[in-house]
Amino acid sequence: MVEVVWKIGGEAGYGILSSGDTFSHLMKDLGYYVFSITEYPSLIRGGHNTYTVRASDKPLTSHTHEIDILMALDELTIEKHKNELRKGGVIIYNGVLKPKLRRDIIPVALPLDSLSNKYGVLKKVMQATIGIGASARLLSIKKEILHELLKQRFKKKGKKVIAKNIEAFDNGYSLVKDSNFFKIKASKLNEKDCIMLDGNTAITIGAIRAGCKFMSSYPMTPATSIMQYFSSKQAEHNLIMHQAEDEISSINTALGASYAGVRSMAATSGGGFALMNEALSLAGCSETPIVIILGQRPGPATGLPTRTEQGDLLYAVHAGHGEFQRIVLAPGDASECYSMTLDAFNLADKYQLPVIILTDKYQGVSYQMIKPFNQSYKINRGELVKKTGKDLKLKEKYPRYKFTSSGVSPRTIPGIIKGVQCSIGDEHDEEGYIVEGAVERKKMMDKREKKMALVRKELSNKSVSVYGSKESGSVIISWGSTKGIILEALRELNCRFVQVKYLNPFPVKELEKKVGNYKKLFLVENNMKGQLGALIKQNTNLKITHELLKYDGRQFNPVDIISFVRRSK
Amino acid sequence: MVKLEELETKGKPNWCPGCGNYSIWNSLKQAISELGLKPENIVMTSGIGCSSKLPHWIKVNCFNGLHGRPLPLAMGVKLANNDLTVIADGGDGDGYAEGGNHFIHFCRSNADITYLVHDNQIYGLTKGQASPTSDEGFMTKTTPFGVIERAINPVLLAIASGATFVARGYAGDQKHLVQLMKAAILHKGAAVLDILQPCVTFNKKNTYEWYQKRVYKIKPLKTRISAMKKAEEWGDKIPIGVFYQSREKTYTERMPHMKTALIKSDYKINISKLLKELK
Ligand SMILES: Cc1ncc(C[n+]2csc(CCOP(=O)(O)OP(=O)(O)O)c2C)c(N)n1
Ligand SMILES: [Mg+2]
Numbered sequence: 001m002v003e004v005v006w007k008i009g010g011e012a013g014y015g016i017l018s019s020g021d022t023f024s025h026l027m028k029d030l031g032y033y034v035f036s037i038t039e040y041p042s043l044i045r046g047g048h049n050t051y052t053v054r055a056s057d058k059p060l061t062s063h064t065h066e067i068d069i070l071m072a073l074d075e076l077t078i079e080k081h082k083n084e085l086r087k088g089g090v091i092i093y094n095g096v097l098k099p100k101l102r103r104d105i106i107p108v109a110l111p112l113d114s115l116s117n118k119y120g121v122l123k124k125v126m127q128a129t130i131g132i133g134a135s136a137r138l139l140s141i142k143k144e145i146l147h148e149l150l151k152q153r154f155k156k157k158g159k160k161v162i163a164k165n166i167e168a169f170d171n172g173y174s175l176v177k178d179s180n181f182f183k184i185k186a187s188k189l190n191e192k193d194c195i196m197l198d199g200n201t202a203i204t205i206g207a208i209r210a211g212c213k214f215m216s217s218y219p220m221t222p223a224t225s226i227m228q229y230f231s232s233k234q235a236e237h238n239l240i241m242h243q244a245e246d247e248i249s250s251i252n253t254a255l256g257a258s259y260a261g262v263r264s265m266a267a268t269s270g271g272g273f274a275l276m277n278e279a280l281s282l283a284g285c286s287e288t289p290i291v292i293i294l295g296q297r298p299g300p301a302t303g304l305p306t307r308t309e310q311g312d313l314l315y316a317v318h319a320g321h322g323e324f325q326r327i328v329l330a331p332g333d334a335s336e337c338y339s340m341t342l343d344a345f346n347l348a349d350k351y352q353l354p355v356i357i358l359t360d361k362y363q364g365v366s367y368q369m370i371k372p373f374n375q376s377y378k379i380n381r382g383e384l385v386k387k388t389g390k391d392l393k394l395k396e397k398y399p400r401y402k403f404t405s406s407g408v409s410p411r412t413i414p415g416i417i418k419g420v421q422c423s424i425g426d427e428h429d430e431e432g433y434i435v436e437g438a439v440e441r442k443k444m445m446d447k448r449e450k451k452m453a454l455v456r457k458e459l460s461n462k463s464v465s466v467y468g469s470k471e472s473g474s475v476i477i478s479w480g481s482t483k484g485i486i487l488e489a490l491r492e493l494n495c496r497f498v499q500v501k502y503l504n505p506f507p508v509k510e511l512e513k514k515v516g517n518y519k520k521l522f523l524v525e526n527n528m529k530g531q532l533g534a535l536i537k538q539n540t541n542l543k544i545t546h547e548l549l550k551y552d553g554r555q556f557n558p559v560d561i562i563s564f565v566r567r568s569k
Numbered sequence: 570m571v572k573l574e575e576l577e578t579k580g581k582p583n584w585c586p587g588c589g590n591y592s593i594w595n596s597l598k599q600a601i602s603e604l605g606l607k608p609e610n611i612v613m614t615s616g617i618g619c620s621s622k623l624p625h626w627i628k629v630n631c632f633n634g635l636h637g638r639p640l641p642l643a644m645g646v647k648l649a650n651n652d653l654t655v656i657a658d659g660g661d662g663d664g665y666a667e668g669g670n671h672f673i674h675f676c677r678s679n680a681d682i683t684y685l686v687h688d689n690q691i692y693g694l695t696k697g698q699a700s701p702t703s704d705e706g707f708m709t710k711t712t713p714f715g716v717i718e719r720a721i722n723p724v725l726l727a728i729a730s731g732a733t734f735v736a737r738g739y740a741g742d743q744k745h746l747v748q749l750m751k752a753a754i755l756h757k758g759a760a761v762l763d764i765l766q767p768c769v770t771f772n773k774k775n776t777y778e779w780y781q782k783r784v785y786k787i788k789p790l791k792t793r794i795s796a797m798k799k800a801e802e803w804g805d806k807i808p809i810g811v812f813y814q815s816r817e818k819t820y821t822e823r824m825p826h827m828k829t830a831l832i833k834s835d836y837k838i839n840i841s842k843l844l845k846e847l848k
Contacts, residue, residue: 214831244641245671253641257645257831259632259642260612260649261832262834279635286634373840375839394577414650415650415832416609420628425633
């Protein structure tokens with residue numbers, strides 16, 4: 001197996017993100033699998049930013065804790081990350097710095113300042129490119145191949161930019177001696193048709209494929225890139241992305257569009273989701289389909305805006321006043337971000353309720369390389385009536401909330417002759433008139449709840465996935481973005497991994513069945529209180545024996561899982 | 570013409586006898602009927618309050634949502650289906666307090682939506698608390714020493730925020746109100762119609778007599794500045810009528826990419842190009 005982990009670090013404004021992107025693409029174009037993550041604080045200049053690229057000839061599902069090459073653009077990067085370097089790893093840094101380094105790592109000091117002074121304001125950005133050149137030599141990659149890839153990558157930016165970058169690249173390349181550290185060659189992988197994307201893009205493409213035409217949101221990390229990507233595809237796919245004045249407006253606007261017959265969504269993070277709560281309840285009462293993407297980041301309050309956490313599971317399951325129906329689901333990788341978004345839109349329409357897609361910063365903005373998505377999909381709008389066939393008499397409205405055996409009432413949309421109807425958030429009768437009678441109230445509550453029996457049935461065989469050893473008595477349970485990390489850990493463990501994908505309604509029977517016999521039941525969650533654990537305790541007979549919880553704003557590393565399982569008695 | 574009886578519903582209004590809302594209700598039916606709009610092509614969104622119940626009693630499509638949120642709902646409806654006539658409806662508390670932020674942003678969007686505000690200068694449904702348009706010094710259940718803030722001036726705020734049709738009506742002058750409603754609905758762009766509406770139960774100050782003595786009709790002013798100046802007038806004399814109107818590009822007209830209303834989208838969706846970009 002060939003694998004290399006490359007990290008670049010420096011202040012915001014040093015071009016960390018674009019250099020990381022370039023390096024990721026170089027690796028991908030060379031035919032390697034790539035998994036990339038970025039870490040950055042919530043500010044625009046200064047601070048400490050990193051971009052880590054892991055490349056391998058085997059498919060990757062997560063980042064790891066060790067690095068092979070560290071490209072340090074400032075002293076802080078050296079101090080913070082030198083100990084992540086594995087034995088024999090290389091650190092590339094500015095020669096004016098004199099860092100104290102472990103003996104088992106190889107220093108490559110470059111005259112970065114003198115090489116880059118001529119670039120003026122772009123000085124730091126070009127230092128990163130010099131670093132990429134040096135890294136390429138360390139990896140024994142042929143210069144000519146990389147020139148070709150760089151040219152392609154900067155094609156849109158013009159000849160000058162290409163020439164400047166190649167010059168800087170060559171400077172870095174020529175300063176390093178040929179080495180035998182790593183043998184990255186143009187790979188023979190047949191995976192050239194793979195796509196590289198982050199979870200947010202996967203969700204957005206899913207939404208577009210699902211026929212979602214309308215989005216209304218307010219920017220909030222880590223969900224903002226969903227808005228931006230959707231915006232950028234407006235002309236191509238006849239979409240509208242409406243940037244609302246706040247999240248209260250965003251969800252209400254999306255509900256208005258959905259009411260008018262167009263698939264709609266809103267994306268936000270915890271704070272914005274909090275503002276949406278009243279309207280979430282409105283979606284439940286008025287039975288208006290809607291998909292909400294909740295990209296988690298660490299709270300409480302503004303918390304750590306640019307870091308990762310799974311702290312909003314119980315919130316998503318319980319948010320909103322009163323008792324109403326909802327579906328909560330949590331994809332665990334980019335492929336699932338796509339496929340489960342497709343599902344989310346069909347479910348919202350079929351059962352006329354809000355569907356919440358839980359994701360997080362780690363999953364939202366980490367790049368993964370995967371097989372292109374399967375495009376086959378059938379849009380199922382449920383009981384959406386385009387022609388009522390009903391002869392509405394004078395004074396009569398279309399019975400939007402008709403009592404049916406399934407609990408789902410056929411719905412019309414505005415513009416349909418003989419379909420004039422009323423949707424409402426007050427308790428109501430079949431025609432949508434406000435009612436307060438005890439009997440009527442209970443009947444309508446029961447009608448709405450009836451839908452959940454069908455939802456349970458439909459979700460029963462896709463709520464839970466199992467990976468790893470079928471026989472092992474050790475079972476790891478988790479949800480969401482920890483999936484890839486656990487799968488990576490599983491390579492070294494004799495363990496079963498049970499991933500809960502649909503969290504509301506809670507898949508009680510299926511989870512118990514899929515966990516099966518166990519001696520040790522490990523709960524792994526990126527939060528403080530073990531929120532999936534709480535749902536398991538509340539709903540099932542399973543007994544969690546060991547908990548691994550992390551709430552420092554960072555994702556687990558595969559080694560965290562491996563050592564936790566190994567040391568647990 | 571749509572026959573008035575085609576707009577009738579099984580349900581009947583339950584406002585207090587003498588409430589200004591009856592006149593607003595009748596005026597709106599009259600306006601819709603005279604404009605010859607098809608009921609199925611009209612959507613009314615509303616919030617919560619005595620006022621917000623109005624859409625239940627006109628046979629057009631309605632989405633009776635949350636307190637303060639009829640404008641975002643209306644925006645969503647309009648953006649999904651540009652062919653619909655969209656009317657948002659609510660009270661002064663609903664629109665200028667709970668929904669104040671939406672109000673400003675609706676005005677600046679110039680979305681082609683008509684916004685009717687039943688302005689009774691009081692919270693009716695919750696039985697008599699101060700509203701953002703209550704006059705300074707006005708005694709209510711929550712202001713035992715009188716309202717200590719200044720009142721919002723909805724007309725001034727709407728013009729300043731960029732609405733392209735701004736008018737004030739009076740429930741006591743139904744004929745005039747019908748004309749204003751028709752003009753507001755016909756207007757292409759964000760139309761705000763603030764309607765003085767006597768609340769006979771909880772506002773014993775701003776009564777029919779009080780308004781009757783003060784209101785007088787104006788003609789639209791030529792410029793925004795002169796309209797705003799006119800809007801400043803509130804006291805012994807209260808101007809009603811259209812303050813300002815101008816035809817400017819609406820929210821959707823300003824979207825260069827919008828060719829087909831979303832509702833008429835082609836659903837043969839192909840994402841191959843999106844995937845190719847990620848290779
Ligand atoms: C979020 C929320 N806050 C408060 C209320 C209670 N509430 C209902 S109507 C209303 C005020 C109504 O006043 P206005 O909007 O002027 O309507 P009116 O009844 O006077 O027509 C209030 C405070 C509510 N329903 N929802
Ligand atoms: Mg009021």
